[in-house]
Amino acid sequence: MPSKVRNAPDPAQAAATAMARHRHDPLELLQMLRDVEEACGWIPPEAIDCIEARLALPRAKILGVASFYSFLHLKRAGRYRILFSDNITDRMLGSLGLLDRMCRGLWVERGKVSEDGLVSVDTTSCTGLCDQGPAILVNGLAVTRLTERRVDDICELVRDEVPPGEWPADFFRVEDNIHRRDALLGTPWLPGRALEAALARSPEDLVAEMKASKLRGRGGAGFPAGLKWQACREAPGKARYLVANADEGEPGNFKDRVLLANAADAIFEGMALGAWATGARRGFLYLRGEYRFLLDHLEAVLERRRAARLLGESILGREGFDFDVAIHVGAGAYVCGEESALIESLEGKRGTPRNRPPYPVTQGYLGQPTAVNNVETFAASCLVALKGGAWYAGIGTPESTGTKLVCVSGDCEQPGIYEYPFGVEVRQVLADCGARLTQAVQVSGPSGATVPAAEFGRRLAFEDLPTAGALMVFNERRDMFEVARNFVHFFAHESCGFCTPCRVGTSLLRNMMDKLANGHGSPYDFAEIGKLNLLLQSMSHCGLGHSACNPVLGTIAKFRGAYQRRLAHEEFEPAFDLDRALAAARQMTGRDDAAAHVRPETEETA
Amino acid sequence: MDGTAPRKLKVATTSLAGCFGCHMSILDIDERLFALLEKVEFDRSPITDIKEVGQCDLGIIEGGVCNAENVEVLREFRRRCKVLIALGACAVNGGLPAQRNTLSLPLILQEVYRSEPGARYGLIPNDPELPLPLNKVHPLHEVVRIDHFIPGCPPPADAIWKVLTGLLEGKEPALGHGLIHFD
Structure with missing residues (x-):
């Protein structure tokens, strides 16, 4: 007999534990609410009572934060909360049919909690597993490569109330699918080497190397990283902060996930380099809630680096060089990938973007100078520290130096990560991933560009097609x-x-x-x-x-x-059936006379 | 051209699921009404009490669409008027009456007519004279094509004046700064 899901803990106890874990610091409100959600499966009013009383926060503020993030529930949610990733690539792999199958198998209506409170099934925005979809989240944990068989198995596990922790490990297997390595993924990482190289010289020298490398931000916007570090270093402030943006919400992107799983050392080392360059003593990694499954691994890497004196006080024995990193976990909000919204979220608030300017680099976390870089940018900075700015600037194109991780998904034989020097033609990527009869690609996700076959000679580079990495492939059968x-x-x-x-x-x-x-x-x-x-x-x-x-x-x-093709009517017509909109009233009044109907417009004019 | 004054534009106005507040705002253009009457002639409107809309150049409609009769009148206006203006928050967005859209219509009828015990509370009115309510209240542009929108609850008289004079001069009306707000 499999063990049943344990009874939810006492909400007050869950809130007390969450607050204690986060030192009763109101800036950690979002992290506390996440903890309560994980413990109870939702955020019960009693838990909010406790937080309100202990932290002396207005209830409206707590509710405002909790209601902003889609992974936090203010109403009792199912004991099993299943969310289907709803990117177009998941749909192309049949996710909607599988969702229906699961709803039928569990006797539950999509978007509603089952009557016995056991389970809810709904959709969520892209979970960053486009290369191994269709993907779902079960109580926040990613399950990949869904098939009809797997759906049926999950229905059975849920009905038997087997805790997700006891499900077959294979369900939760997340592949890296790296198909092409270049300078970044091809370099074996020895933790500390890049830091040693940087510490041999001054912070100013490191900033100069970064500027010489012409390394640009990898989140998509492409702001020069060296310039950002210099501005942060020179901005007046009481303290400086570094933030690694791993809130990879743009559908079709999953390279942050692979970097975090594969090269977390390079990311944290890059952050330490940033600290050396800017004088920051604290850093944050903002991990999107969908990547919760990476948290233990990342905490372990941080612990190991602290033990090796690559983080913490007197890094590598250098008196006064103190820097540490804390991981903040998001809770399902794409907009938090925008740097000022991310900082709001770090401060325990709703992720509403701030007015810009002032930019975070002068007034960021707690109003202090803050450099927010994509995790890939931090990882790439290690190469600059190790091999020099001039060497790095020699890779790629004049305006887009270095390499880029490209996330290929959709209609191709080998979806996954391909690292290329900037300037690679779309055609080359398509050939390498085994895409045939391709109609179009979507570069850099929904907010990026739609590129038709006639333009496959275009290049991935800031001069032509800027990208955060995503490249979704659509063959001729797809409806754009x-x-x-x-x-x-x-x-x-x-x-x-x-x-x-x-x-x-x-x-x-x-x-x-x-x-x-x-x-x-x-x-x-x-x-x-x-x-x-x-x-x-x-x-x-x-x-x-x-x-x-x-x-x-x-x-x-x-x-x-x-x-x-879809402009079927010459004249405007409503999006809904007017006569059917009277059906409820007809039923309630028992009327069926002429005035109880709306005639079709054509009949009236005839 | 016979040399006499140019033909006056024909204008019709009506209120659907509205409160006539927007019509009060039309009256609020005050003495400018005299200047307006030099150039326009009112067809169906509470001002003239004409019940049927004739062929018009301009139709001005306040209120959203909440029942079968609203649909009929709105379609009539669309057929007879060259240009249609949605006037005010309810016409543009559904407004206050659309607050019922979050509830189901049967629930509302039940609550209003059947929630008290006793014979007089037992029946939902079913007289054919009464228009049947739609299951949701809609802004005008979800039912027919609308040419211009004047937001506001009610729109200020100056906004109405600006749009009307703009149209009379044959210009694309624009409210611009001060007469249009977000939030």
């Missing part, structure tokens, strides 16, 4: 309108709700795309989509709103036919 619609749904779900143009605009855009998909489109709707795109681009508060229309603009520009 559906691709764009999936991405639009993603943005509508992830809009943080702070500014009206984005909060309302992304939902309106989603409704418009659904209207076209449901066969109610007309040229009028197409023109309205164009207006909405303009509004989103010009009026939104942050990059999320600015780029929410990119997939639509891109597919309209390159695949107009996919839209044209």
